[in-house]
Amino acid sequence: MVLIAPSLLSANFLRLEEECELLNNSEADWFHLDVMDGRFVPNISFGIPVIQQIRKTTSKICDVHLMIVEPEKYADAFKNAGADILTVHIEACTHLHRNIQQIKSLGMQAGVALNPHTPVSLLHDVINDIDLVCLMSVNPGFGGQKFIPQTINKIKELRQLIKDKSANVKIEIDGGVTLENAKEIVQAGADVLVAGNTVFSSPDPAATIIQLKRT
Ligand code: DX5
Ligand code: ZN
Numbered sequence: 001m002v003l004i005a006p007s008l009l010s011a012n013f014l015r016l017e018e019e020c021e022l023l024n025n026s027e028a029d030w031f032h033l034d035v036m037d038g039r040f041v042p043n044i045s046f047g048i049p050v051i052q053q054i055r056k057t058t059s060k061i062c063d064v065h066l067m068i069v070e071p072e073k074y075a076d077a078f079k080n081a082g083a084d085i086l087t088v089h090i091e092a093c094t095h096l097h098r099n100i101q102q103i104k105s106l107g108m109q110a111g112v113a114l115n116p117h118t119p120v121s122l123l124h125d126v127i128n129d130i131d132l133v134c135l136m137s138v139n140p141g142f143g144g145q146k147f148i149p150q151t152i153n154k155i156k157e158l159r160q161l162i163k164d165k166s167a168n169v170k171i172e173i174d175g176g177v178t179l180e181n182a183k184e185i186v187q188a189g190a191d192v193l194v195a196g197n198t199v200f201s202s203p204d205p206a207a208t209i210i211q212l213k214r215t
Pocket of ligand 1: 196197
């Protein structure tokens with residue numbers, strides 16, 4: 001069954017503890033935490049102290065998506081803040097292999113995120129070293145954007161690469177996931193759906209999470 005990772009980027013930050021409780025009492029599998037630095041992406045979100053607090057509210061997996069330059073400078077700090085999975089952008093890593101080794105040596109699962117224009121083939125030589133690939137289905141930086149249809153082909157291509165290399169990697173889709181397109185995304189081969197706007201703008205987020213899961 002597909003895993004659901006609601007993105008707290010769309011939560012009400014004034015009521016963050018309640019929003020975390022809502023997810024804890026739901027069928028959400030992971031907390032997806034979007035960190036933006038205003039350099040890699042044209043937006044700034046939240047960082048280490050906020051993740052530290054969120055960590056205290058939950059025993060669910062904290063899936064931290066770094067949309068920052070020089071992520072190697074902060075891997076240690078995100079581990080200490082409570083990240084279980086740390087995802088870096090391939091476009092932000094000159095020494096991606098080294099970055100992955102660093103994340104693994106700190107005891108976290110390593111994820112690699114690809115922007116919509118970045119080909120899946122670039123993962124060929126690291127696919128056996130990582131735990132997660134995050135395919136961006138919008139240009140990163142903002143919640144509530146429209147799903148880019150070409151992502152469906154990328155999911156299928158990545159599924160094939162994982163099979164060819166006998167890799168043990170989850171495919172996560174991030175951006176523009178809705179109740180309408182979730183089925184097609186899962187059928188193409190996704191393992192994890194990130195959903196910000198769809199979950200938090202819903203009148204009944206817990207029910208929406210169930211709907212996404214049963215898609
Ligand atoms: C975008 C973030 C996403 C975002 C998804 O840069 O990485 O995780 O919060 O939000 P929705 O589901 O609203 O597109
Ligand atoms: Zn994200």
